Amino acid sequence: xxxxxxxxxxxxxxxxxxxxxxxxxxxxxxxxxxxxxxxxxxxxxxxxxxxxxxxxxxxxxxxxxxxxxxxxxxxxxxxxxxxxxxxxxxxxxxxxxxxxxxxxxxxxxxxxxxxxxxxxxxxxxxxxxxxxxxxxxxxxxxxxxxxxxxxxxxxxxxxxxxxxxxxxxxxxxxxxxxxxxxxxxxxxxxxxxxxxxxxxxxxxxxxxxxxxxxxxxxxxxxxxxxxxxxxxxxxxxxxxxxxxxxxxxxxxxxxxxxxxxxxxxxxxxxxxxxxxxxxxxxxxxxxxxxxxxxxxxxxxxxxxxxxxxxxxxxxxxxxxxxxxxxxxxxxxxxxxxxxxxxxxxxxxxxxxxxxxxxxxxxxxxxxxxxxxxxxxxxxxxxxxxxxxxxxxxxxxxxxxxxxxxxxxxxxxxxxxxxxxxxxxxxxxxxxxxxxxxxxxxxxxxxxxxxxxxxxxxxxxxxxxxxxxxxxxxxxxxxxxxxxxxxxxxxxxxxxxxxxxxxxxxxxxxxxxxxxxxxxxxxxxxxxxxxxxxxxxxxxxxxxxxxxxxxxxxxxxxxxxxxxxxxxxxxxxxxxxxxxxxxxxxxxxxxxxxxxxxxxxxxxxxxxxxxxxxxxxxxxxxxxxxxxxxxxxxxxxxxxxxxxxxxxxxxxxx
Numbered sequence: 264x265x266x267x268x269x270x271x272x273x274x275x276x277x278x279x280x281x282x283x284x285x286x287x288x289x290x291x292x293x294x295x296x297x298x299x300x301x302x303x304x305x306x307x308x309x310x311x312x313x314x315x316x317x318x319x320x321x322x323x324x325x326x327x328x329x330x331x332x333x334x335x336x337x338x339x340x341x342x343x344x345x346x347x348x349x350x351x352x353x354x355x356x357x358x359x360x361x362x363x364x365x366x367x368x369x370x371x372x373x374x375x376x377x378x379x380x381x382x383x384x385x386x387x388x389x390x391x392x393x394x395x396x397x398x399x400x401x402x403x404x405x406x407x408x409x410x411x412x413x414x415x416x417x418x419x420x421x422x423x424x425x426x427x428x429x430x431x432x433x434x435x436x437x438x439x440x441x442x443x444x445x446x447x448x449x450x451x452x453x454x455x456x457x458x459x460x461x462x463x464x465x466x467x468x469x470x471x472x473x474x475x476x477x478x479x480x481x482x483x484x485x486x487x488x489x490x491x492x493x494x495x496x497x498x499x500x501x502x503x504x505x506x507x508x509x510x511x512x513x514x515x516x517x518x519x520x521x522x523x524x525x526x527x528x529x530x531x532x533x534x535x536x537x538x539x540x541x542x543x544x545x546x547x548x549x550x551x552x553x554x555x556x557x558x559x560x561x562x563x564x565x566x567x568x569x570x571x572x573x574x575x576x577x578x579x580x581x582x583x584x585x586x587x588x589x590x591x592x593x594x595x596x597x598x599x600x601x602x603x604x605x606x607x608x609x610x611x612x613x614x615x616x617x618x619x620x621x622x623x624x625x626x627x628x629x630x631x632x633x634x635x636x637x638x639x640x641x642x643x644x645x646x647x648x649x650x651x652x653x654x655x656x657x658x659x660x661x662x663x664x665x666x667x668x669x670x671x672x673x674x675x676x677x678x679x680x681x682x683x684x685x686x687x688x689x690x691x692x693x694x695x696x697x698x699x700x701x702x703x704x705x706x707x708x709x710x711x712x713x714x715x716x717x718x719x720x721x722x723x724x725x726x727x728x729x730x731x732x733x734x735x736x737x738x739x740x741x742x743x744x745x746x747x748x749x750x751x752x753x754x755x756x757x758x759x760x761x762x763x764x765x766x767x768x769x770x771x772x773x774x775x776x777x778x779x780x781x782x783x784x785x786x787x788x789x790x791x792x793x794x795x796x797x798x799x800x801x802x803x804x805x806x807x808x809x810x811x812x813x814x815x816x817x818x819x820x821x822x823x824x825x826x827x828x829x830x831x832x833x834x835x836x837x838x839x840x841x842x843x844x845x846x847x848x849x850x851x852x853x854x855x856x857x858x859x860x861x862x863x864x865x866x867x868x869x870x871x872x873x874x875x876x877x878x879x880x881x882x883x884x885x886x887x888x889x890x891x892x893x894x895x896x897x898x899x900x901x902x903x904x905x906x907x908x909x910x911x912x913x914x915x916x
Contacts, residue, residue: 292412294462294463295527297363297412298591298620300620301618302590302593302611302621303363304363304364304593305593306357306366306594307357307558307596307599308595308598309368311599312353312600316349323341323342323345325345325346328341328345333381338371339371340370340389341385341389343368343389350396351396351399354397357601358413360601363411364416364462364592365400365415366415366417366465367390367397367416367417367418367456367459368396369389369393369419369456370418371422372390373386373419373422373451375445376420377389386452390452390456391456392459394456394460397415397461400413401414414462414463415460415461415462416463416464417456418467419466419478421470421471421475422448424439426441426442426473426474426477427472427474428711428712429708429712435709437708442737446477446480448481449477449480449482450485450488457485457489457493458489461493462494463495466479466498467532468499469499469500470499470500471509471739472520476521479521480766483765495527496530497521498530499514499531499532500531501514501534501535501540506546510739511635511714512635512636512739512740513637514543514546514547515550515636516637518547519632519633522741522805526553528554529551529555531559533559533596533597535559536560536562537562539559540557544584550624551624552626555589555590555621556593557581557590557594558594559577559595559596560596560599569598570597570599572598577595577606581610586618588619591621593607628807629641630769630847631807632743634716634717634718634721634738635718635740636718645883647883647884648685648687650677650886651689651853651886652677652680653680653688653689653690653706654689656693656694658676660676661673661676670706670709677690677713678716681718686719687721687722687743689722690703690721690724690734693725693726693730700730700733703723703725703730703737704734704737707721707737707738708737711738711739720740720743721734721740721742723742724745728759732766741769742769743769743770743771744770745770745771745812746812747759747771747773748772748794749790749793750773750776750777756794764808768808769807770804771849772809772812774790774813774814775790776790781814782824783831787832788838788842791843795846806844807846809846810884811839811846812851813832813835813836813839813848813850815852816854816855817854817856817857818855818856833873833882834880836848837880839881840880848884850877850882850886852886853887856869874887
């Protein structure tokens with residue numbers, strides 16, 4: 264950056280001063296350090312720049328790929344091998360324009376997309392070449408001005424297929440690829456990018472959160488395998504003025520979906536120009552506890568698909584981002600060139616100092632879940648109702664429908680629960696007559712095709728780990744696992760917890776250990792305290808993503824030892840809330856009244872009394888029937904004393 268600030272008197276390496284003298288005397292900064300100092304400039308579009316060179320089919324093929332079938336023109340990533348001079352020239356133009364970060368030419372360089380060109384086996388080579396080209400140019404310009412380092416972001420695009428939507432309107436359960444296939448493809452790409460020397464990994468133009476979650480999973484795995492840590496950058500594209508992605512998620516729901524990841528920055532690109540993108544950027548900046556990036560298109564395309572907005576016009580709109588403190592990283596997407604990027608230089612300086620960059624929002628201290636929309640447990644939301652009817656073990660009707668493959672009718676049960684007020688849907692396929700893994704995958708894929716159901720988070724309920732894992736890989740939102748426990752020992756508990764965290768879910772933890780099910784107050788708090796310590800200290804689990812189930816057990820069985828089960832649960836709930844910060848409490852409420860099967864009124868009355876007191880002690884979630892007809896206020900005082908929990912906790916009764 265060649266600034267000369269008139270009248271600057273700092274000249275001491277002041278980090279707030281952009282003049283040449285201060286830059287010269289400033290210590291070399293890493294990307295993580297410099298982002299707190301000033302707004303960074305990302306480069307512009309790669310595809311738009313390539314079009315300017317009017318390359319022929321032969322340019323794309325070169326001699327090496329002359330015999331490969333199909334058209335190669337348009338396979339921009341291949342140019343890293345056949346015309347590296349062009350790619351280097353583009354990088355150089357953006358660096359000359361003042362870019363702090365340049366992207367590798369690898370937007371489509373993973374097996375899923377490259378299969379269209381019969382070049383899936385070249386992905387590693389392309390990514391290595393691309394990373395080394397960008398690294399060479401970035402290092403060259405860093406050497407020229409050592410105190411203004413240049414960085415390389417390894418680009419990973421969204422692929423040409425989606426994990427959340429069917430390619431066949433007649434078969435909504437069908438998927439063009441699986442989570443595992445996509446994660447494997449991304450991992451190959453990212454390992455090569457890291458080995459090639461990128462400074463960060465940029466997962467960009469995200470239109471499906473499940474694709475992004477697979478990419479994040481791959482990035483974490485690749486970093487571990489290569490031994491190279493790199494900041495993880497995400498950039499979403501919204502598909503309409505409602506601010507949703509192509510797969511239907513709101514931006515708030517997306518934030519919940521990726522909350523588990525070690526994210527460096529998150530932002531928006533493509534789809535819109537700077538003016539149209541601004542409202543969505545404002546919302547994202549207000550909520551996201553990360554650095555914020557934005558690289559919009561050069562306005563909206565005309566009828567011919569061309570971008571008419573001038574660099575000056577775009578700069579005036581981008582200026583609002585910077586002046587209002589919305590961004591940490593600013594660049595350009597479709598239609599932008601080095602002329603657009605050059606205009607950003609003057610926007611990030613005010614007088615003799617850098618314009619202050621965006622300050623990330625605080626990390627939310629509450630439970631976030633999501634389907635297509637965000638579920639945020641606020642103080643005003645004292646109880647999350649988990650619908651229980653999509654459970655083959657608890658609903659004979661649902662079991663019959665799944666057995667008979669009557670999925671439309673089965674979906675109607677889920678839909679009715681949401682309509683009745685369920686904020687989460689519990690799904691369980693554990694039955695000896697079913698292939699639980701297959702049925703879980705099929706049903707969840709179908710749920711994702713129904714926006715009125717898919718808007719709420721899903722609770723994946725199974726005693727079989729392979730079923731839980733399969734379910735997690737179907738859902739783009741932040742779901743809940745039901746459940747894990749210490750029953751099989753600490754090693755297996757930690758293994759499952761780490762994978763749940765890596766797959767981006769919260770989890771129910773049963774009060775169950777090697778000794779068996781916790782049935783007394785003392786045992787409940789013993790097991791829960793131990794599990795909490797392991798999860799928070801060894802696994803690094805977010806405490807707000809821990810949901811304890813201290814075991815709702817049947818009362819009035821005729822066995823004296825069972826008489827205090829409800830009170831022990833309620834007391835344990837209060838203890839957990841006081842002693843295990845951030846943790847939540849749930850339970851299968853219908854378990855309480857199993858002794859009264861066939862007498863629905865009594866059962867619902869028992870549930871109402873139990874929930875009244877449990878919620879007062881801190882129970883904030885429960886698997887219940889959302890259509891229950893008996894409320895606590897409906898129960899007369901003459902009946903309430905019959906419940907021991909009522910006599911114990913309700914002085915007004």
